[in-house]
Amino acid sequence: MNVVARIGRPHGIRGEVSVEVLTDMPREQFVVGAEFATEPDIGGLHLTSARYGNGRLLLAFEEITDRTRAEEIRNTRLLAASIDAEDDDAWDxxxxxxxxxxxxxxxxxxxxxxxxxxxxxxxxxxxxxxxxxxxxxxxxxxxxxxxxxxxxxxxxxxxxxxxxxxxxxxxxx
Structure with a gap:
């Protein structure tokens, strides 16, 4: 599992969060339905939407439904399996x-x-x-x-x- 993002500030009141992207392949990694492990472990997160706003990637998860919970998970790292890319510069x-x-x-x-x-x-x-x-x-x-x-x-x-x-x-x- 690789760290693909770090959760930042909440965005709005419905649990959407900004993220610091830590992958070279955000379009492939952040697709609706994707599941992420977390570090520290707060349980798996299932992506329900991904969009850009004000130059930041904003994500919403099935398990995070309000701003309070979004604030509680701030700085949590999202982990996902490696995506097989045809990139010679990708190493485990x-x-x-x-x-x-x-x-x-x-x-x-x-x-x-x-x-x-x-x-x-x-x-x-x-x-x-x-x-x-x-x-x-x-x-x-x-x-x-x-x-x-x-x-x-x-x-x-x-x-x-x-x-x-x-x-x-x-x-x-």
Whole structure:
């Protein structure tokens, strides 16, 4: 299950909520009838409507019928199964853990992927460096140009200062 959204403020009095979208595929994910698990667990939520208002995605759920309940579930994360996309850039976070992180410039090993964190702007690879320090690496193509699950590694092209074990970046930004 992947986090696809975080519930924000209530919208109106009938239980509709704004959400922070955390998926690249909102049109495919937020379809009427979709069911979402929740974190923390407040039970499953069944989507009854999805629309955009004032630049925000607004959702209504069968189980949330008034503003009071909508306010109570604020900051709840919505979880859904991965949608099989024909996107070569889609990985299950569990596939990334344990991959060797190497510099794209020279292939030197800079650490191991410890986990994937969902940040407010983009996902972050948490790389455990040899010193024991953890570096937060924005999981964007410009900095992580190659993810090779079969070979067991990711290539990094970090800007200077991103990695704490010395300045070994291949990119002077």
């Amino acid at each position: 976070p569990a596939q990334l853990v344990g991959l060797t992180a190497k510099l794209a410039s020279d292939g030197s090993i800079v650490g191991t992927v410890a986990r994937l964190e969902h940040g407010p702007a983009q996902d972050l690879l948490v790389v455990s460096e040899p010193s024991g320090a953890e570096a937060l690496v924005p999981f964007v193509h410009a900095i992580v140009p190659v993810v090779d699950i079969e070979a067991g590694n990711v290539l990094l092209d970090p800007p200077g200062g991103l990695l704490t074990d010395g300045d070994r970046s291949g990119n002077d930004v």
